[in-house]
Amino acid sequence: MLFFVIFAASDLLAIFDKIAYPDVNSSYYQYAYYLGNSLYVLAYFMLFFKMCQSINFKYVFKNLKVHLFVLIVLDVYLIYVLYAIEQPNLRTNSIYFLENTYNIIILLVLSLSLLNYFYRDNEKSLFLFFGVLCLVFSEVIDIANIYISQSSLLNFLATTLVLGAFYFFYEQSQLSNVSPREDKYYPHLKP
Structure with missing residues (x-):
């Protein structure tokens, strides 16, 4: 909220x-x-x-090592690409710091929502991931719109993705966080 x-x-x-x-x-x-x-x-x-x-990190570090490694490599690469796009237009160190912090936090949220889906494997976590994915795509389109080429179509797509994200967030808020798997076989899942 x-x-x-x-x-x-x-x-x-x-x-x-x-x-x-x-x-x-x-x-x-x-x-x-x-x-x-x-x-x-x-x-x-x-x-x-x-x-x-809502995530048991012991379980994630123990059972999702490959997923975690791939997400870290992907995040580092995306941060590098976003920096390369933004760098010629960043005038001060404070703007550089703010933009990089912004990019890092949105990619961390995306990675964590995907890990949450792998961990929970339910509809609620899937909707949360879709919502975060829409937000991150919207942010990447905004970066393209600001730093590469301003376009009404890009602005429209970014706005549509934000609206889609909030639709998915609303849908996931209506669901309970129950896994389709039996709890006795997966005691690491918290309600």
């Missing part, structure tokens, strides 16, 4: 900024940029923290 509130606050701030302060060179715009992106990072961190609470 906290994720939705903080994410919505950052989105509302972005909408307000576009209407009230269209000049991107103003000092207010720079302040709003840092505040908005910091709120997004905080929102994703809240989602990450909530998912961490």
